[in-house]
Amino acid sequence: MNKYSIAIHGGAGTLVKGMMTSEKEQAYKSSLEIALNAGYEILNHGGSAVDAVEKAVRLLEDSPLFNAGKGSVFNASGEHEMDASIMDGSNLKAGAVSMIQGIKNPITLAKDVMQKSEHVFLAGNGAMEFARAHEHVFEEASYFHDDFRHDQWQKIKDTDNFQLDHSDKIDSKFGTVGAVACDQNGNIAAATSTGGMTNKRFGRVGDSPMIGAGNYANNKTCAVSCTGSGEYFIKGVVAYDVACLIEHKGMSLEAAASEVIHRRLLEINGDGGLIAINTKAEISMPFNTEGMYRACKASNGEELIAIYGG
Numbered sequence: 001m002n003k004y005s006i007a008i009h010g011g012a013g014t015l016v017k018g019m020m021t022s023e024k025e026q027a028y029k030s031s032l033e034i035a036l037n038a039g040y041e042i043l044n045h046g047g048s049a050v051d052a053v054e055k056a057v058r059l060l061e062d063s064p065l066f067n068a069g070k071g072s073v074f075n076a077s078g079e080h081e082m083d084a085s086i087m088d089g090s091n092l093k094a095g096a097v098s099m100i101q102g103i104k105n106p107i108t109l110a111k112d113v114m115q116k117s118e119h120v121f122l123a124g125n126g127a128m129e130f131a132r133a134h135e136h137v138f139e140e141a142s143y144f145h146d147d148f149r150h151d152q153w154q155k156i157k158d159t160d161n162f163q164l165d166h167s168d169k170i171d172s173k174f175g176t177v178g179a180v181a182c183d184q185n186g187n188i189a190a191a192t193s194t195g196g197m198t199n200k201r202f203g204r205v206g207d208s209p210m211i212g213a214g215n216y217a218n219n220k221t222c223a224v225s226c227t228g229s230g231e232y233f234i235k236g237v238v239a240y241d242v243a244c245l246i247e248h249k250g251m252s253l254e255a256a257a258s259e260v261i262h263r264r265l266l267e268i269n270g271d272g273g274l275i276a277i278n279t280k281a282e283i284s285m286p287f288n289t290e291g292m293y294r295a296c297k298a299s300n301g302e303e304l305i306a307i308y309g310g
């Protein structure tokens with residue numbers, strides 16, 4: 001039996017110790033723990049990496065604490081517009097959705113695009129039509145309303161500013177949730193979901209639904225889920241860049257992930273982080289911000305739930 005493991009993230013940003021109350025810190029940690037354990041249990045029972053990452057991300061989407069699903073930020077129209085993608089490293093199948101509204105679990109819609117359509121990426125009305133055809137759960141706008149997110153939006157609405165989540169510095173807030181897993185058969189998968197950026201306009205789409213930018217999986221190299229300012233992750237083709245360094249330069253998972261986050265992304269002024277895994281169930285979770293909500297668990301007993309750097 002292959003060693004198996006899972007890693008998840010709930011976004012990166014200026015997360016500095018002492019910035020939030022210990023109750024809030026505990027709430028974040030227990031939400032991470034619930035999602036981590038649910039994904040891990042699927043692996044423990046011989047389930048697939050794809051099912052494990054979908055489950056973990058669904059639970060993070062259901063939490064109001066993270067910028068995805070229920071906790072999604074407000075766009076410039078005061079609505080919630082979500083993006084998600086998933087990829088199966090065993091066969092390179094992928095599914096992605098963008099600019100969707102009212103759907104409770106965008107990651108499950110992305111999985112259905114991967115498994116039940118001939119396509120990879122559905123956006124806007126077409127993605128919504130596909131969701132209705134496959135009987136996805138829709139929620140009213142009130143389900144996605146959160147006073148904290150609403151306040152964030154009120155501060156910058158009617159301006160040209162847009163911002164990510166998880167900080168009080170206006171331009172360094174990185175939402176998004178994600179998971180990567182390696183199952184008992186040695187297959188890997190990645191899933192990423194986000195509400196994008198507060199006050200986003202013009203049909204703005206970030207890196208999270210873009211295969212190769214915010215999400216990627218290939219058994220030959222690694223599975224990666226990113227979090228950060230999407231524009232830089234798109235320009236750096238970050239998730240695929242990690243895979244390329246492993247495939248073409250023979251780098252280890254840790255070295256490749258670190259090179260991309262700590263050097264190549266910084267060179268283009270991008271900040272954020274990623275989680276990565278390979279078929280040996282090794283995990284890397286680098287970030288170049290002060291913190292990143294993250295957790296991982298492996299069949300050899302290793303486990304971590306953390307927020308801050310250093």
Ligand code: GLY
Binds near residue numbers: 175194196206231
């Ligand atoms: N990384 C999430 C976004 O930029 O939308």
